[in-house]
Amino acid sequence: MAGFTDILGSLIQQGMSQSSNSRAGNALGAGSDSGGILGDLLGSLGKMSSGSQPGNAPASGGGSLGDLFDSLGKMSSGAKAGGTQSGGSGDPSLDEILANLGVGKGSQQKNSSPESSQQTTAGGSLGDILGNLGNNKAALGGLGALAGAILGGGKKSAGGAVGGGLLAMLASMAMSALKNSGQSPSRPPHALTEPQTHDDELALENDAEVIVKAMINATKADGKIDNAEVQKIVGKLDDDGLTQDEKDFFVAEANKPLDLDGVIASADNKPEMAAQIYAASLLAIEVDTAAEQRYMQQLASGLRLHPQVTAHIERTLGLA
Numbered sequence: 001m002a003g004f005t006d007i008l009g010s011l012i013q014q015g016m017s018q019s020s021n022s023r024a025g026n027a028l029g030a031g032s033d034s035g036g037i038l039g040d041l042l043g044s045l046g047k048m049s050s051g052s053q054p055g056n057a058p059a060s061g062g063g064s065l066g067d068l069f070d071s072l073g074k075m076s077s078g079a080k081a082g083g084t085q086s087g088g089s090g091d092p093s094l095d096e097i098l099a100n101l102g103v104g105k106g107s108q109q110k111n112s113s114p115e116s117s118q119q120t121t122a123g124g125s126l127g128d129i130l131g132n133l134g135n136n137k138a139a140l141g142g143l144g145a146l147a148g149a150i151l152g153g154g155k156k157s158a159g160g161a162v163g164g165g166l167l168a169m170l171a172s173m174a175m176s177a178l179k180n181s182g183q184s185p186s187r188p189p190h191a192l193t194e195p196q197t198h199d200d201e202l203a204l205e206n207d208a209e210v211i212v213k214a215m216i217n218a219t220k221a222d223g224k225i226d227n228a229e230v231q232k233i234v235g236k237l238d239d240d241g242l243t244q245d246e247k248d249f250f251v252a253e254a255n256k257p258l259d260l261d262g263v264i265a266s267a268d269n270k271p272e273m274a275a276q277i278y279a280a281s282l283l284a285i286e287v288d289t290a291a292e293q294r295y296m297q298q299l300a301s302g303l304r305l306h307p308q309v310t311a312h313i314e315r316t317l318g319l320a
Helices: 004-014 020-027 037-044 063-076 094-101 125-133 137-151 159-180 198-218 227-239 244-254 260-266 271-284 290-302 307-316
Strands: none
Touching (some): 004 159, 004 227, 020 137, 137 159, 198 260, 198 271, 260 290, 271 290, 271 307
16 A cells, blocks of 8 residues: 655655745745754754754854754654753753744734735744644654755655655645634644544545645646656655555556546545645646646635635745
């Protein structure tokens, strides 16, 4: 059986389009005016997958974000991230770091204007993501793996961890977009709650399948994926260690005809899933042709997404 979280992690690391990683980076705050701090911080997250020590940390400005990602690395490896604020003898707790960012327990995100929400700062889209995740250590660790994979200088991370991080990012983006438009999701996306049972894990894997299919389908907006391109991607998936079942699944999906109605139906009339599908599709294609623009418009319409929702997602990804 194909592991859809693994496939998702591999696809985002390979880059579904030229802008896939830069858009995901924008959602994580890489395009902020923080002096490239996030990019440096993500080196710290290498400890989560490689055990290496962070390098070239900024002389100043690592601040609460630096402590945050350092703590996430320790949380992922099983160590406790507790203690004092940065500068002391211990490591800051997650709640303390989130408080510094203006998110987490005991804090409230201020409703920002459309103009201010275009800014991608430490307390902006990244703060939203972390606030939505709360103390979900599995998702936080996955977020670190995702960040390290897309901004870590080409280093590869375990596909499942990266895929879980992407699911968490998409889920958080969807929640923030819906809240920004005054909508109440039917329930928090599975990626925002730590799995407690086997059924929870299956539900998360099902979400990954929906996202993978939506991303592959979006790449067909200009027509069927060229077979040479399919084989090129399969070769990269093979390098990532995906199983034969997982590679076969990708080939089968890539060779199917465009199915916009099927993607829309996969949202199951759930606004939180609809928003995730829309965001994931924007990670898969450039949207620089009339056919792709038309596809995204029809997707948003079919998913019944409010213009404020799509606008919020587009701003978060750096498209507006």
